[in-house]
Amino acid sequence: MAMIKKQRLDKLKNKASELLNRSLDQHINLAVTGLSRSGKTAFITSLVNQLINEGHGSRLSFFDPVHHGNFIAAKRVPQKNLSIPRFDYDKAISSLTSDIPSWPEPTHGISELRLAIRYQPKKSLLKYATDMATLTLDITDYPGEWLLDLPMLNQTYEQWSEQTQVLLSAAPRDKHSQEFLVKVGQIDPFGAVDEELLAQLSKEYTKLLHTFRYELGLSVIQPGRFILPAELAGAPILEFFPFPNLNTIDGNDYQNASDDSFIGMLRSRYIEYKEQVVKVFYQQHFLRFDRQIVLADCLTPLNACSDNSGSESFADLQLAIDMILESYSYGKSGLFSRLFSPKIDKLLFAATKADHVTAEQHGPMVSLLDQLIYQSKHKLNYEAIEMKTLAIAAVKSTTSGKTLHKGQRISVIQGNTLPKGQESTAKITLFPGAVPEKLPEKNYWQQSAFNFINFLPITGMEKHEPLPHIRMDQVLQFLLADKMI
Ligand SMILES: Nc1nc2c(ncn2[C@@H]2O[C@H](COP(=O)(O)OP(=O)(O)O)[C@@H](O)[C@H]2O)c(=O)[nH]1
Ligand SMILES: [Mg+2]
Structure with missing residues (x-):
């Protein structure tokens, strides 16, 4: 009799702890999008790299779980959805860290990767129940071009x-x-x-x-x-x-x-x-996402052009962002609210490749992106989605410094390039130009104000060390920190 009771009790206990664990475990479906070449692959590679190498001298001071010491560790685990290609982290990190580093090869479709992030709950009720909780992070990479098709549904x-x-x-x-x-x-x-x-x-x-x-x-x-x-x-x-x-x-x-x-x-x-x-x-896919980051390369369209193509491609980027964001303002339109139950609670816009300009240009970069999304942001505010804009570099590939130019000290950046037909890299130092804070007027491009060079990743980065970055910790703070308290 006693024996049976004990068995039953054990069973109940197990059940209770299983239930508890299930509710302790947090989960985020994070979607990463942006037009091709906006920096999705580099971004996901860096995000995963920062998390799994945390503790090896990573610079994540603006990410509270690290700053407050409750981050324990993160590792890659098998994804759940077996029909979607795996995001090839190993290949990406290999090309970034090879002897002559190169950017990961472009990908052309959707891919996924799952991380299990262990942390110590300190504030939430979880702290009474456990010393260690797990946040499961599913990251999906998909082409922003696919979002451009949404308006066709209407x-x-x-x-x-x-x-x-x-x-x-x-x-x-x-x-x-x-x-x-x-x-x-x-x-x-x-x-x-x-x-x-x-x-x-x-x-x-x-x-x-x-x-x-x-x-x-x-x-x-x-x-x-x-x-x-x-x-x-x-x-x-x-x-x-x-x-x-x-x-x-x-x-x-x-x-x-x-x-x-x-x-x-x-x-x-x-x-x-x-x-x-x-x-x-x-x-x-879209239906599952809880949080979304939209990457935009606002620097390439600023590049020096003697004709009007700069202003045209900028206007077109603005229109595309507007079309992409239409996907999120489903609340108002009957069709979309029926098709997709709105779930996304946080939306981050990141102006990528911020290492192409000096630090004082990051403010203008953010203003510029804010201008690009201004109209859509207004519509979205109404949907009660929390939004943020940041200028980031997933993999920082330049160093910045000052130099004397015609008697004045100006800020410059330095990075590596591989001159055509050569085997070894060369260093280039340049003043890339000023990023306009507002959508530029037509004459901006006539002055050919901006000089954007595709730098190589810096040499000497290690596979098992955190990659140098700009504001990836703020990205993590916005996207993950509230689930890790
Ligand atoms: N300097 C610099 N260049 C970057 C960064 N991220 C991406 N790039 C450049 O942008 C290109 C496209 O990036 P990728 O991640 O492949 O874009 P995707 O097509 O959106 O996946 C890369 O090959 C790099 O030349 C960055 O953080 N810094
Ligand atoms: Mg890609």
Whole structure:
């Protein structure tokens, strides 16, 4: 009898402690996004590196759990979602720390990594229950380009075509798109579809999007998935394009067009794309995120240009950020609130690569980013999401100092580059220019005010040591600290 009682009691105890543990364990789904080359891979690599090497002389003084001594340790653990590629931390850290360091290779899709962070609860009720709690951090890296497709969910094929035509017909896109628009204009929308021609024109449209992004430095790319298709590369679901002047054809004929007419097939591919690609991404991934960091490279578009392309690419970046942030203001719009239950409580905007300018330029960098997101931020405030803007460098690759120039002391930065065709790196010292605090006027670019060089990572960084950074501790403070008290 006594024996049975004891067994039962033990069972109960175990159950209680299991329940307790479950509620003790905290969990954050952190999403990292930004347009390609904004610095996502470098950012995640540094974030993981700072946490797992904490204690080896890392500089995280603005991260309270470290500052107050309740951070214990962090380690990588297997991710839960086995169908998503793993974020390749080891490869990234290897290229950063090799003899001639290089930046990690660009990735083209979504990836995930899970960290278990041990800490000692000091303030929360947890301190009465345990000496050590675990915060599980799931980090997801996904292309910001994919978010650019969200507004399409609210648009019919006609509306999207019309809007895209306006974009394609204006500077700076017009010069490049004319040939494509003329070709499509020659097609009889109600004629039987020629799938080969449709595939060919889709290729041309995708090529245009590549030119906009990588040659003109523009950010509004739609569908964004076309330039970063990941596992969908070559799939027919990515074969469609906008059809110009749809408003000039008969509305009834358009509505009644069958799927094997040219226009009918374009329309059904568009609808299929929204259902199978855009919606699925949001439902499978977006819905899970609790916290989001949006990375933006505001320095590259500032780079010295003798023409107006700087101001155009800046305006385009602003529009893209606005489109991206539309994904978060689901509360107001009926469609989005039905599709996605809003969960994100913290949103961090980071202006990346702050090591490209001297420290006194970081203030202006933040103001500039604030200006870029100003409009959307207003809409979001309404949704009660906590927001912050920071200028950061995930992997600091320069040193700064003063130098005499024409009798004046000016701040300069120094970094490594690999001159074309050479084997060894060279040091460059330069004054990169002043970051404007506001969205620059047109004449800013005529003075070619900014000099941005793609520095190499510094040599001598070690795999098992924290990487040098700027304000990664403030990033951690904002994103994690409240869950570790
Ligand atoms: N100097 C410096 N350059 C950076 C930093 N982060 C990224 N970069 C540069 O930006 C490029 C793109 O970064 P990456 O992380 O691959 O961007 P992703 O496409 O958003 O994943 C890198 O190859 C580097 O040249 C940084 O913290 N400092
Ligand atoms: Mg990447």
